[in-house]
Amino acid sequence: MSSSPKSTSKEQDSLTKRTEIPQSHPRAKSLRIREKLIQHFKSGVVASAGLIAHGRGEAFDYLLGEKTTQPALKAIEAAAATLLTAKHPVISVNGNAVALASKEIVELSKITKAKIEVNLFHRSFEREMTIKKVLEEAGATEVLGIGEAASARIPEVGSERRRVDPKGIPIADVVLVPLEDGDRTEALVRMGKKVIAIDLNPLSRTAQFAAITIVDNVVRAIPTLTEIVGKLKTKNKKKLEDIASTFDNKKNLGKAIDLIHRRLSKLAEKGVYLPILEVDEP
Amino acid sequence: MSSSPKSTSKEQDSLTKRTEIPQSHPRAKSLRIREKLIQHFKSGVVASAGLIAHGRGEAFDYLLGEKTTQPALKAIEAAAATLLTAKHPVISVNGNAVALASKEIVELSKITKAKIEVNLFHRSFEREMTIKKVLEEAGATEVLGIGEAASARIPEVGSERRRVDPKGIPIADVVLVPLEDGDRTEALVRMGKKVIAIDLNPLSRTAQFAAITIVDNVVRAIPTLTEIVGKLKTKNKKKLEDIASTFDNKKNLGKAIDLIHRRLSKLAEKGVYLPILEVDEP
Numbered sequence: 340m341s342s343s344p345k346s347t348s349k350e351q352d353s354l355t356k357r358t359e360i361p362q363s364h365p366r367a368k369s370l371r372i373r374e375k376l377i378q379h380f381k382s383g384v385v386a387s388a389g390l391i392a393h394g395r396g397e398a399f400d401y402l403l404g405e406k407t408t409q410p411a412l413k414a415i416e417a418a419a420a421t422l423l424t425a426k427h428p429v430i431s432v433n434g435n436a437v438a439l440a441s442k443e444i445v446e447l448s449k450i451t452k453a454k455i456e457v458n459l460f461h462r463s464f465e466r467e468m469t470i471k472k473v474l475e476e477a478g479a480t481e482v483l484g485i486g487e488a489a490s491a492r493i494p495e496v497g498s499e500r501r502r503v504d505p506k507g508i509p510i511a512d513v514v515l516v517p518l519e520d521g522d523r524t525e526a527l528v529r530m531g532k533k534v535i536a537i538d539l540n541p542l543s544r545t546a547q548f549a550a551i552t553i554v555d556n557v558v559r560a561i562p563t564l565t566e567i568v569g570k571l572k573t574k575n576k577k578k579l580e581d582i583a584s585t586f587d588n589k590k591n592l593g594k595a596i597d598l599i600h601r602r603l604s605k606l607a608e609k610g611v612y613l614p615i616l617e618v619d620e621p
Numbered sequence: 622m623s624s625s626p627k628s629t630s631k632e633q634d635s636l637t638k639r640t641e642i643p644q645s646h647p648r649a650k651s652l653r654i655r656e657k658l659i660q661h662f663k664s665g666v667v668a669s670a671g672l673i674a675h676g677r678g679e680a681f682d683y684l685l686g687e688k689t690t691q692p693a694l695k696a697i698e699a700a701a702a703t704l705l706t707a708k709h710p711v712i713s714v715n716g717n718a719v720a721l722a723s724k725e726i727v728e729l730s731k732i733t734k735a736k737i738e739v740n741l742f743h744r745s746f747e748r749e750m751t752i753k754k755v756l757e758e759a760g761a762t763e764v765l766g767i768g769e770a771a772s773a774r775i776p777e778v779g780s781e782r783r784r785v786d787p788k789g790i791p792i793a794d795v796v797l798v799p800l801e802d803g804d805r806t807e808a809l810v811r812m813g814k815k816v817i818a819i820d821l822n823p824l825s826r827t828a829q830f831a832a833i834t835i836v837d838n839v840v841r842a843i844p845t846l847t848e849i850v851g852k853l854k855t856k857n858k859k860k861l862e863d864i865a866s867t868f869d870n871k872k873n874l875g876k877a878i879d880l881i882h883r884r885l886s887k888l889a890e891k892g893v894y895l896p897i898l899e900v901d902e903p
Contacts, residue, residue, distance in 0.1 A: 387659055397676070596885055
């Protein structure tokens, strides 16, 4: 939100309305992302827990400098090669991912021939249908995991996210999970899936368990992934397998943590502040 | 939320209901805080932007180790001495602060004789009245800043948080602001107020502009502050002024940043993950 004065004080929550964010605003991009999320919260795509999760992501993105870092690019390249050599790739999406990047998800699914499957922690048929509609409006021709279609289960996952579509995750070899939860990533890995995670927190269980972790905002990571897939598409299988097999996730995560670490270090020395979390504090 | 299986999938958002969190759960405390916030979101105390802000706080709290650190204790001591020597101390609260620590805020106001003033970013009379009620149920006998009582303005603040009660902030010498926004902290400082901030992000503008910044969760910081005020109450004015004047906020903030920095450093070396953000990802 900009800090322009409001004409009335009778608004329960001015975030429910479209707000003009000037292009020049230093936080314009992040505020637009937040606005998109809030709109999708109102439409039922995003759960209230999704707003809290987004806040956590914002904090890590802010520590990373809100840009796609070198380690993220490295992971994206490995992810692109892995998706291109996969037999049955699946993109497993939740409310936040669809709210923030529905078009980007559909584009990626088309170029990689990956299925899109909806897997929600806070599941309801209504919510699933709303999410399906958003994906279809973004160009998706098939959306797995809706309603009774999610008839299979991932073992050892307690939440509703264990429900999966027999046409999707159970037969997948590679699963891309933007905004994943740790329990589920661990379970998918135990099932023998190659998990590609997009997670802004390089210290999370998801980040540590995935085969490839892209420490980046989905809003930036997914279109970049699509672009790199486009570039690698012409390479032969051997070359792609080389890229995927030489990628070291632990080492790459260490570099992402080190980036935050060095950024904090510089800031602590300088005694400067980072004003970017400060807008729209309630 | 625990990851126990749900009996029905027809729940739009299971967070709206009271959830059993087992005592043994490693994240029990943080999940209870989150549950409290969600309940107050449903009741109208907390705005949707407040949920996102809480998520940002969770991320920083997690980086701090979810405990009151030595630098936080040092700032709390300085804050206690400052409140005890203040002529007109005011505690300026928003929805999140009241949702998470209404009783603790009232206790602090009683022991320090500070006024409680409600100042909201997303202001409505209904919301103010709901917040007033929560504070009164927690034992408050006077709540400033409600409705037409907030007839004064803080200069140069654009949001509705510029509205203040003439009986509160305009005549205050010391203002305690849990969960503040940067614009407003800066404006309060320019007005000559001594600002005590409670902010989990040591890099924020609020943290950097305040005279005393307690880098801690309000849930832990406010009761600790009340306890230290109780201990320092018997000290003479000279002693209290000594404590307040020898406190160096920039130096103390540097130590808080350094703590996060060292924690990340250790974790990066070990290659261990911090599983604590992983519960209840949507």
